[in-house]
Amino acid sequence: xxxxxxxxxxxxxxxxxxxxxxxxxxxxxxxxxxxxxxxxxxxxxxxxxxxxxxxxxxxxxxxxxxxxxxxxxxxxxxxxxxxxxxxxxxxxxxxxxxxxxxxxxxxxxxxxxxxxxxxxxxxxxxxxxxxxxxxxxxxxxxxxxxxxxxxxxxxxxxxxxxxxxxxxxxxxxxxxxxxxxxx
Numbered sequence: 001x002x003x004x005x006x007x008x009x010x011x012x013x014x015x016x017x018x019x020x021x022x023x024x025x026x027x028x029x030x031x032x033x034x035x036x037x038x039x040x041x042x043x044x045x046x047x048x049x050x051x052x053x054x055x056x057x058x059x060x061x062x063x064x065x066x067x068x069x070x071x072x073x074x075x076x077x078x079x080x081x082x083x084x085x086x087x088x089x090x091x092x093x094x095x096x097x098x099x100x101x102x103x104x105x106x107x108x109x110x111x112x113x114x115x116x117x118x119x120x121x122x123x124x125x126x127x128x129x130x131x132x133x134x135x136x137x138x139x140x141x142x143x144x145x146x147x148x149x150x151x152x153x154x155x156x157x158x159x160x161x162x163x164x165x166x167x168x169x170x171x172x173x174x175x176x177x178x179x180x181x182x183x
Contacts, residue, residue, distance in 0.1 A: 135164070135168055136164075138164075138168065139164030139165075139167070139168065140164075142164060142167055
């Protein structure tokens, strides 16, 4: 039949033949129906899944970014606390050092005063001992000299002690009178 139609009249190449239009529309309808029922839902499903994945990824990225911000803030707070604690510990160390230095100075001062007092005590004891030794030596020499001058022996110990003591007391009295007169 197509051949008959084609042989009957020559048509213009721009105007299509009616049976071709009908067959084309039927084929187009079948293809459209298959695409609409089978392919379009699969495409829409894939697009929906992609959209959900993208939106979920964006939400996840935003959540991760918020968590990162929160962690950063937490680290900044911890760093600030650590710096504050370090400053406090430095201040405490300085204060302890200053108090330790003050204690050591006080201890040194106390020990120095003890050493000086012990030195003065030792000097006083040595002076007394030297004075006593000198007194005995001077007394012996004085008794011996007096014995030679008088010509008799002054060996009686009690007499010798009294004579020495009297002589030394007179010397001390004269020495004190001389120092008082110079003042």
